[in-house]
Amino acid sequence: MRSGIRVLQHNREVMVLPEICRFYGIVVKMIFNDNDRHHKPHVHVYYGEYEASVGLDGEVLEGQLPIKQYRILAGWMALHEDELYAAWNNAVRQLPFEKIEPLQ
Secondary structure (H helix, E strand, C coil): CCCCEEEEECCEEEEECCEEEEECCEEEECCCCCCCCCCCCEEEEEECCEEEEEECCCCEEEECCCHHHHHHHHHHHHHCHHHHHHHHHHHHCCCCCCCCCCCC
């Protein structure tokens, strides 16, 4: 099981990925202490059946997204770069982080 918040649900441990933002059907999550696999700051992005790990610099590290949703995500990430890095710095230290304002 990957790093994240673990909670008990129906007497079994379940991992919860903290959601950092949601807009236009795109869900952005950040996992606590998740720097082992990709070795760079990143978020986990979900859109319908698509999933991707995207570096805070915009590089798709794993998975895929439709190009339109990727461009929307990349624009949002550019607008909120400082907040994303602050959240990442907290997440790797297993500290809580704030949600980030969605695109309107």
